[in-house]
Amino acid sequence: MKKIxxxxxxxxxxxxxxxxxxxxxxxxxxxxxxxKKITVALMPKSKGNAxxxxxxxxxxxxxxxxxxxxxxxxxxxxxxxxxxxxxENWITLGVDAIAVACENREGISTALRKAKAKGIKVVTYDxxxxxxxxxxxxxxxxxxxxxxxxxxxxxxxxxxxxxxxxITASLTAANMIEWQKYIEAHRADKYPNxxxxxxxxxxxxxxxxxxxxxxxxxxxxxxxxxMAICSPAVPGSAEAIKQAGKIGKVKLLGLGLxxxxxxxxxxxxxxxxxxxxxxxxxxxxVFAADALAKGDLKPGDKTIKAGPLGELQIEGDSxxxxxxxxxxxxxxxxxxx
Amino acid sequence: MKKHFRExxxxxxxxxxxxxxxxxxxxxFQPQPLLSLLTREAPTLLVACGMAFVIISRQIDISxxxxxxxxSVCVGLLAAKGWSLPLVFIASVSMGAIMGAFxxxxxxxxxxxxxxxxxxxxxxxxxxxxxxxxGEFVNLPDGLQWLGLSQVMGQWTLILAALVLLALLxxxxxxxxxxxxxxxxxxxxxxxxxxxxxPQLTTFSVFVFMGALxxxxxxxxxxxxxxxxxxxxxxxxLKVIAAAVVGGVAVSGGRGKLWGxxxxxxxxxxxxxALTHLHIEAYWEKAIQGAIILLAVVADGLRTRKQxx
Numbered sequence: 001m002k003k004i005x006x007x008x009x010x011x012x013x014x015x016x017x018x019x020x021x022x023x024x025x026x027x028x029x030x031x032x033x034x035x036k037k038i039t040v041a042l043m044p045k046s047k048g049n050a051x052x053x054x055x056x057x058x059x060x061x062x063x064x065x066x067x068x069x070x071x072x073x074x075x076x077x078x079x080x081x082x083x084x085x086x087x088e089n090w091i092t093l094g095v096d097a098i099a100v101a102c103e104n105r106e107g108i109s110t111a112l113r114k115a116k117a118k119g120i121k122v123v124t125y126d127x128x129x130x131x132x133x134x135x136x137x138x139x140x141x142x143x144x145x146x147x148x149x150x151x152x153x154x155x156x157x158x159x160x161x162x163x164x165x166x167i168t169a170s171l172t173a174a175n176m177i178e179w180q181k182y183i184e185a186h187r188a189d190k191y192p193n194x195x196x197x198x199x200x201x202x203x204x205x206x207x208x209x210x211x212x213x214x215x216x217x218x219x220x221x222x223x224x225x226x227m228a229i230c231s232p233a234v235p236g237s238a239e240a241i242k243q244a245g246k247i248g249k250v251k252l253l254g255l256g257l258x259x260x261x262x263x264x265x266x267x268x269x270x271x272x273x274x275x276x277x278x279x280x281x282x283x284x285x286v287f288a289a290d291a292l293a294k295g296d297l298k299p300g301d302k303t304i305k306a307g308p309l310g311e312l313q314i315e316g317d318s319x320x321x322x323x324x325x326x327x328x329x330x331x332x333x334x335x336x337x
Numbered sequence: 338m339k340k341h342f343r344e345x346x347x348x349x350x351x352x353x354x355x356x357x358x359x360x361x362x363x364x365x366f367q368p369q370p371l372l373s374l375l376t377r378e379a380p381t382l383l384v385a386c387g388m389a390f391v392i393i394s395r396q397i398d399i400s401x402x403x404x405x406x407x408x409s410v411c412v413g414l415l416a417a418k419g420w421s422l423p424l425v426f427i428a429s430v431s432m433g434a435i436m437g438a439f440x441x442x443x444x445x446x447x448x449x450x451x452x453x454x455x456x457x458x459x460x461x462x463x464x465x466x467x468x469x470x471x472g473e474f475v476n477l478p479d480g481l482q483w484l485g486l487s488q489v490m491g492q493w494t495l496i497l498a499a500l501v502l503l504a505l506l507x508x509x510x511x512x513x514x515x516x517x518x519x520x521x522x523x524x525x526x527x528x529x530x531x532x533x534x535x536p537q538l539t540t541f542s543v544f545v546f547m548g549a550l551x552x553x554x555x556x557x558x559x560x561x562x563x564x565x566x567x568x569x570x571x572x573x574x575l576k577v578i579a580a581a582v583v584g585g586v587a588v589s590g591g592r593g594k595l596w597g598x599x600x601x602x603x604x605x606x607x608x609x610x611a612l613t614h615l616h617i618e619a620y621w622e623k624a625i626q627g628a629i630i631l632l633a634v635v636a637d638g639l640r641t642r643k644q645x646x
Contacts, residue, residue, distance in 0.1 A: 049471055077468055171619060200619050206474075206566035207558070211377050215610035218370035219362070232566055235474070239562045243373055243488060260474050263563055 040289045041071040041095040042282070043086060045103045045127070046078045050259065050337035051278055052101065055126070058282030059099075065307060068290050071095060080104035087111040091118055097289035099138075101126035109133035121292035125285035131317065135292055135299065138285050139318040140276040143175065147182025149324040150253065151191065153272050154225050157251040161193035162224035165216050167237055167254075169204040169230035176229055183227075197223070202233045209236025217244045228254030234273060238264035258327050258335040265332050273327040278337055280309055281321055288319055343585035343636065344597035350629075351604045354611060362614035370610070376492040376561060378606045379499035380554035382599065385577040385584075386506050387550035389598045392581050394543045395523040395590025396444060396451040401551050401577065403462035404436045405570030408555035410466060413475030413565035422484065430552040436462065437548020441541035448537075459574070466567055475565040482563050495557050507595040519543060524591030579626065580605055583633040589641065605629065 042059050044052030056072055063070035071090070075082035080103045088111060090098055098115055102108045102124055112122050112133040125138035154164055166183070168176045180199070187194050198216060202209035209232055217223060217240060226241070228234040234254035238261070241250050252264075253272040264270040287306045291297035297304055304319055305311050313320045327335065358365040365371075384401055391398045412429045420428070436458070443454045483491025510516035518539045521529040526536040559565055584601025586593030608629075609622050 046471065050473070078471070198613065198616070200613065203572060205568050205571060206562070206564070207377070207569050210562070211374070211609065212613070214370050214373045214377075215613035218364055218367050219610075219614040219616070221364070232568065235562075235564055236566075240373070244369055259476075260564065263476070 037067070037069055038097070038290055038293050039069040039071060039095045040097045040099060040286050040293070041073070041090045041093075042286060042289075043072075043083060043098070043100045044074040045083075045101045047074045047076055051257070054278040054335065054337040055101075055282030055285070058277075058279030058284075059286045060282075061279070062283040062286035062290070062307070066287065066290050068286070070286065075103075078103045080107035083108050084111040087115060091115050091120065095120060096293040097121040097123065099123040099125055099285040099289045100129070100134075102129045103127070105129055121289060123285060123289045123292065125281060128318075135317070136288055136297070136314075137318040138281065138288055138321065139315075140281050140321045141324055142315075142320060143178040144182050145320075145322070145324055146255065146274070147179045148186045149274055149326075150179070150227055150229065150255070151183045151186040151194075153253050153274060153326060154227050154251075155187075155191045155194055157253060157271050158194065158224045160191055163195050163197045163220060163222050164225035164227055165198040165200065165220065165223060166196065167200050167202050167209055167212055167216075167226060167228045167230070167233040169233070170201045171199075173230075179229055202230065202236060204230055204232055206232040206236040206239075209233035210240045213237040213240035214244065217241065217246060217250065223250055225251040225253070228252065228256070230254075231256040231260065234270060235260050235264060238269040242267065242269050257337060258332050259337060261327075262332055265327070265329055268329075271328065273332070274324050275327065276321055277325045278335075280325075283307075284309060284312070284319065284321055341594065341597075343640075344594050344600065346636075347584055347597055347600040347604060347633075351600050351607070354604065354607055358607075358611055358614065362611070365610065365614045372489070372492050372496075374606065374610060375496050378602060379495045380557040381573070381576060381580070381606070382499045382602055383502060383550045383554040383557070384573060385580040385598050385602050386503060386595055387547040388574075388577040389581045389584070389586050389593050389595055390510075390519055390543050391451075391547050392578070392586050392588065393523045393590060393593045394519045394540055395526070396540060396543065397578070398437075398440060398451065398455045398544065398547050399574040399578075400436070400440060400455040400459035400462060401547065402570040402573035403459045403466070404433055404548060404551045405555050405558075405573050406466055406567060407436065407462050408433050408552045409559050409565050409569050410470060410475055410567050412556055412559045413477055416477055416481050416559075417475060419478070422481070426556055429556040430549050433548040433550070433552025433555065434545050435548065437545045437551070438541070440548070441544030444544060445537040445541035463571075470567040472567060474567070477559070477563050477565065479563075481560060484560050491560070495561070498557070503595060503599060510595065515539075515542070520591055576605065577602075579630050582637075583629055585633075587637055587641075588634065589637075601633075 059070060073086050083103055091114060098120055109130040112129055116122050122134040123136050123138060124134045126140060128137045197220060200212040202212050213226060226237050228237045234256040237252055241247060241252055247269050252270045255275060256273050258273060261270050261273045284306055288297060301314055303311050304314060312322060408429045411432050412425055415425045415428055440455055440458055443449050444451045518534050521534055522536045522539045529536050580602035581598050582588060583604060584598035605626055608625050612622055
């Protein structure tokens, strides 16, 4: 009986909204809890940022498929105070779930705790809040995933043997030291014929990365591959390889954003850019928020079935987006961030 | 010889490093990487010359790195809007000069200490840029790189432009009265005033000139690659102050030669690629550069003490 009523309600909603989204209403019986449509509020670090615009695309897709109302708001510029204000508004508004990319870990936690106390489900994505201020963190990449992903791709590009060098942001950056640990572990384990010959810091600047890569190329004639593990180092190294006339002879891969690297990828200088699919991140944030609000996702769960993303692992209270995504010549133009 | 002992000792140190590289890492002397290294340092040389003037006039400007970034991003955005190269060039130099004038007004007009004023502008410009760009690169239109020339031609153009400017500035400090004013104000502002020089105007001009040189340098840097990194120029202030001090510019003002600065810059710029070529770990880079700077300052200190006695 209840199911029939909810079907009528959903059909009615679809009719009223007039969009004719037949797929969302046909599979819609599970969208409605107690006859009420779920509202998920999604906040980026800042609204104008291409990265988050791309996240929102995925979020819209999830909202469409799941039939949830998506509220999207955030500061125009990364502003922790403004983020708090928006969360307060959402509490007043009475949304069912909130998904936030936190600009300031501590700063936003008080507001999120308040939301939780009011029974609103809270998910963080991209950048976490304090653990007690949210239910789950949608984690786009683990250090292990990044390290292994980089090493696998480098080995693939080099044919499993040869010398490679790493350009990092600084020798003291904690996250990069962590990635290097996994890169080295994976190398020793899987690719013993690959040899790491140098580690150079670029101070997180493109220009310095270019100088470093130029010196690396001339000092190491057998160098087969440069692995740039901070984003400015990828285009910086690419420019160095291009100027040295070593396109194709020296492979280049790194962690970075598609837009910063498109030109070099098309010129064949940069082979692979590794990151996660931001659309999937947005999709998963909304999916998880919705599942929490519906009670389909509970603390202690080990996996979550997230529609087209398949079954994803949950480690403690972070939902893992999975392996990083590799952008290359064949797919990089589909992404704009 | 004795008068220019400091400058010659820097040149000798550079020759020593190059000799060492020739023996232990001859691969350092390949034409392409060397040309690339010099091209990368050409803009820095201009900023270092400007910094030399600022220090000689007994001031400091630590906002040059941020000015550099602001000018670079402006160049990128204007070029992307379709402005022609000469217009972008003028815009960049004026932008730098305006930021320099801002520092100059506060330092010379209100007589505030330059370290505090430029610290404030350094942070302000940098954060304004972060707020505006959110770290996003500016993609330049095709054809801007190397001023539309071939890579090698473009590189030589930039290097020669920097060297010609260096020579002109060096001559100007010697033969133009404006150049002498800077030394006079840096040696003793009161004595300069009594001699009919206007110290505040000189200081103001030095800051404006510094800014204009930064604008020019930013332009020369932007045309070296197809994208502008809004973080470019971070740490530039330290690099050029170090080059000036190592090159024999006295921190106490009033003394220094631009050709000394030239060798000082080259010496410091060689360290990082030299370590890569000698396969020494990067941990040493900053330590060695620091030691060189310390050595230069100690040499200065000893010399002043001797003069006093």
